[in-house]
Amino acid sequence: xxxxxxxxxxxxxxxxxxxxxxxxxxxxxxxxxxxxxxxxxxxxxxxxxxxxxxxxxxxxxxxxxxxxxxxxxxxxxxxxxxxxxxxxxxxxxxxxxxxxx
Numbered sequence: 897x898x899x900x901x902x903x904x905x906x907x908x909x910x911x912x913x914x915x916x917x918x919x920x921x922x923x924x925x926x927x928x929x930x931x932x933x934x935x936x937x938x939x940x941x942x943x944x945x946x947x948x949x950x951x952x953x954x955x956x957x958x959x960x961x962x963x964x965x966x967x968x969x970x971x972x973x974x975x976x977x978x979x980x981x982x983x984x985x986x987x988x989x990x991x992x993x994x995x996x997x
Contacts, residue, residue, distance in 0.1 A: 900960050901933060938974040941967075945983040946990075952979045 906929055907917035921929045937959040944950050950958065956967030971979045 900962075901930075903929060934970060934974065938971060941971060941979065942975060942982065945979055946986040948983065948987065952983070955979070 903914050903918060906921075907914045910917050910920075912920065918929055921932070925932055927935070941955055941959050944955050944958075945952075952968070953964045956964045959967065961967035961970065968979055971982070975982055977985070
């Protein structure tokens with residue numbers, strides 16, 4: 897399972913206070929650290945859903961979520977659809993819009 901990073905841990909690794917780390921990260925990257933982490937995890941999830949290599953439950957745990965429900969909620973917020981809807985649409989697009997038999 898992926899590590900569930902916290903701002904405190906990330907700041908500690910950088911030997912900064914949480915507020916200094918968050919401000920420095922946002923200044924350099926353009927997003928708050930945990931926002932960036934969520935976007936990165938969802939990018940990995942979208943790629944995995946396109947490839948169809950893992951179940952949604954496996955993907956949830958692999959990207960650091962404690963439950964499929966928590967993962968699905970975060971995915972919907974970022975991607976605008978559920979993981980299942982995203983995977984199904986990606987598979988339809990790959991097959992040229994035709995249903996697989």
